[in-house]
Amino acid sequence: MALLEVRDLHVSMGVQEILHGIDIDLGEGEIVAMLGANGVGKTTLMRALSGIYRVRSGTITLAGEDITNAPSHTIVARGLCQAPEGRQIFATMSVRENLVLGGGPQGLARLDEVLPLFPILGERMGQAAGSLSGGEQQMLCIARALMRSPRVLLLDEPSLGLAPKLVKLIFDLVAQIRQQGVSILIVEQNARGALRVADRAAVMEGGCVVLAGPAAELASDPRIVEAYLGGHVAG
Amino acid sequence: MAGTNPAMTLESVGLENHWHESRGLFGPNLPVPMDYYLQQLAIGLSLGMVYALMAIGFTLIFGVLNVVNFAHGEVYTVGAFAGLVVISAFAPPLIVVLLVVVAVGALAGVGLERIAFKPFRRFSDEASLKSRAMREATLMSSLAVSIVVREAVEIGFGSQFQTVPLDRLLNSPISLGPVTIVSGDVIILVVAALMLGGLQYVLKRTNVGLSIRAVSSNPLGAKYVGINTDRTIIWTFAVGSMMGAAAGILVGLYYGAIFPSMGFIPGIKAFVAMVMGGLSSIPGAVICALILGFSESIATIFVPSVWADMVAYGFLIVTLIFFPRGIFGGARDRV
Numbered sequence: 001m002a003l004l005e006v007r008d009l010h011v012s013m014g015v016q017e018i019l020h021g022i023d024i025d026l027g028e029g030e031i032v033a034m035l036g037a038n039g040v041g042k043t044t045l046m047r048a049l050s051g052i053y054r055v056r057s058g059t060i061t062l063a064g065e066d067i068t069n070a071p072s073h074t075i076v077a078r079g080l081c082q083a084p085e086g087r088q089i090f091a092t093m094s095v096r097e098n099l100v101l102g103g104g105p106q107g108l109a110r111l112d113e114v115l116p117l118f119p120i121l122g123e124r125m126g127q128a129a130g131s132l133s134g135g136e137q138q139m140l141c142i143a144r145a146l147m148r149s150p151r152v153l154l155l156d157e158p159s160l161g162l163a164p165k166l167v168k169l170i171f172d173l174v175a176q177i178r179q180q181g182v183s184i185l186i187v188e189q190n191a192r193g194a195l196r197v198a199d200r201a202a203v204m205e206g207g208c209v210v211l212a213g214p215a216a217e218l219a220s221d222p223r224i225v226e227a228y229l230g231g232h233v234a235g
Numbered sequence: 236m237a238g239t240n241p242a243m244t245l246e247s248v249g250l251e252n253h254w255h256e257s258r259g260l261f262g263p264n265l266p267v268p269m270d271y272y273l274q275q276l277a278i279g280l281s282l283g284m285v286y287a288l289m290a291i292g293f294t295l296i297f298g299v300l301n302v303v304n305f306a307h308g309e310v311y312t313v314g315a316f317a318g319l320v321v322i323s324a325f326a327p328p329l330i331v332v333l334l335v336v337v338a339v340g341a342l343a344g345v346g347l348e349r350i351a352f353k354p355f356r357r358f359s360d361e362a363s364l365k366s367r368a369m370r371e372a373t374l375m376s377s378l379a380v381s382i383v384v385r386e387a388v389e390i391g392f393g394s395q396f397q398t399v400p401l402d403r404l405l406n407s408p409i410s411l412g413p414v415t416i417v418s419g420d421v422i423i424l425v426v427a428a429l430m431l432g433g434l435q436y437v438l439k440r441t442n443v444g445l446s447i448r449a450v451s452s453n454p455l456g457a458k459y460v461g462i463n464t465d466r467t468i469i470w471t472f473a474v475g476s477m478m479g480a481a482a483g484i485l486v487g488l489y490y491g492a493i494f495p496s497m498g499f500i501p502g503i504k505a506f507v508a509m510v511m512g513g514l515s516s517i518p519g520a521v522i523c524a525l526i527l528g529f530s531e532s533i534a535t536i537f538v539p540s541v542w543a544d545m546v547a548y549g550f551l552i553v554t555l556i557f558f559p560r561g562i563f564g565g566a567r568d569r570v
């Protein structure tokens with residue numbers, strides 16, 4: 001049984017159904033990438049997983065426990081944390097306070113494990129989070145999620161709006177975080193980077209998963225290459 | 236709003252007469268002795284501290300929910316009446332009265348949240364969170380609670396001023412050189428300063444306080460870090476209402492004026508201070524409450540009683556026209 005199991009997940013906003021039955025498995029220590037164009041429902045999926053949006057039908061299971069429609073704070077306490085789209089950091093509070101809040105009841109207990117991954121944050125602890133650069137804010141967002149020692153980390157477009165060098169850094173970080181035993185579900189527009197670090201990947205279209213398989217296989221699938229990697233299969 | 240209820244207007248004026256016993260003493264052409272300025276400044280300080288205690292409740296709640304709590308003035312009233320009941324029944328020392336009042340205030344805040352605010356938070360999708368209808372609904376529900384509470388207090392105690400035992404009034408004179416103030420000025424200043432200090436400690440150093448600030452700063456972000464936002468909102472009401480209730484009993488014992496609609500005018504003044512301070516900044520609200528208190532007590536030297544209230548309304552209008560984001564401007568720590 002996978003660590004995180006999503007079965008036939010349906011999510012609606014008002015009368016409009018956004019997700020039409022999604023299935024995902026995320027194994028222990030695995031990285032799964034979720035690809036898809038704008039507006040296909042990737043963020044909606046991530047929000048449903050974190051308990052921000054209500055699920056209409058289907059189930060979400062974390063380590064064998066049903067967390068479907070559980071309150072967001074329970075889901076976090078069970079070990080599923082997210083670095084969400086738009087970062088959602090506490091801009092008016094200091095970097096340190098953001099990390100304390102990320103740690104929840106543990107506070108800064110995990111700081112010594114998290115901070116080495118994000119050396120730049122160590123120099124900014126007293127600064128207001130809103131005054132950080134975009135890249136630093138993204139680091140803070142991920143660091144904040146890690147402070148709770150999650151079993152599953154959800155990353156919603158962590159490379160969005162960052163310079164190529166930082167994008168590479170973020171993907172390297174993702175690989176490093178997995179080394180610490182965290183399973184990762186990553187949503188990305190940057191298919192190339194995501195497929196490079198991921199073990200498996202899935203493609204969403206119009207609220208459904210239309211394609212899934214090992215990342216290496218998808219990276220050479222002509223449909224993916226054409227639609228998401230901007231080119232043709234070499235050879 | 237006050238104009239529709241003659242009894243309330245009369246009482247509001249009654250309150251005003253107590254607030255500024257010495258207003259209009261000096262005509263526009265008479266020289267004002269320096270000591271008198273100092274005295275009025277001392278009174279202004281305690282007045283401003285009371286407004287500050289009230290304004291903090293407004294500000295905290297606006298911070299986490301983005302709504303104005305129209306029942307905040309009634310929390311002040313309930314605090315005063317609770318204190319009076321305790322005094323009549325057990326005549327305990329002032330510190331005990333204050334502790335009981337603070338506890339009652341916290342309970343009143345929790346109940347208020349449960350009745351007037353929680354029911355409108357069932358829908359947590361973004362569309363309803365941002366909808367104006369949702370926000371206006373809680374304006375109406377908190378206004379409704381405030382009317383019910385006021386009427387209930389009136390049925391229980393009558394609409395007239397309550398009799399406060401004379402020995403409990405905080406009016407023993409204290410001479411500081413040429414200036415004479417009363418014990419109430421000192422007590423209000425000390426209690427308010429302690430509560431402000433305590434609040435700063437809670438907001439900066441405790442989990443509850445950090446959660447309150449986090450929800451104010453980014454409600455969605457708060458959910459992602461696993462903060463129980465519903466519980467944080469309840470805490471916010473408890474903390475804010477403690478301060479409001481304490482202000483109520485302090486003022487009640489200072490002026491001997493405890494009556495069902497006593498919360499109305501201070502509620503308005505605190506609201507003005509909150510708007511001037513930028514809606515969700517506690518330091519802003521406290522500074523503006525003090526400015527308001529000083530301005531009003533100085534104004535009473537020169538203008539008759541009815542006009543001193545205009546100071547607050549004047550500030551409000553000037554703020555709304557020239558500083559729509561508060562007189563200290565925009566980006567800063569909410570709460």
Ligand SMILES: Nc1ncnc2c1ncn2[C@@H]1O[C@H](COP(=O)(O)OP(=O)(O)OP(=O)(O)O)[C@@H](O)[C@H]1O
Pocket residue numbers: 013018036037038039040041042043044045085360361362
């Ligand atoms: N709160 C909401 N209310 C109404 N519709 C919504 C809401 N959230 C998302 N939607 C709709 O659901 C669809 C999917 O949105 P979602 O944000 O999940 O897309 P996405 O795949 O994350 O896109 P992007 O790559 O641009 O971030 C969109 O059509 C969007 O308009």
Ligand SMILES: [Mg+2]
Pocket residue numbers: 042043044085
């Ligand atoms: Mg998205």
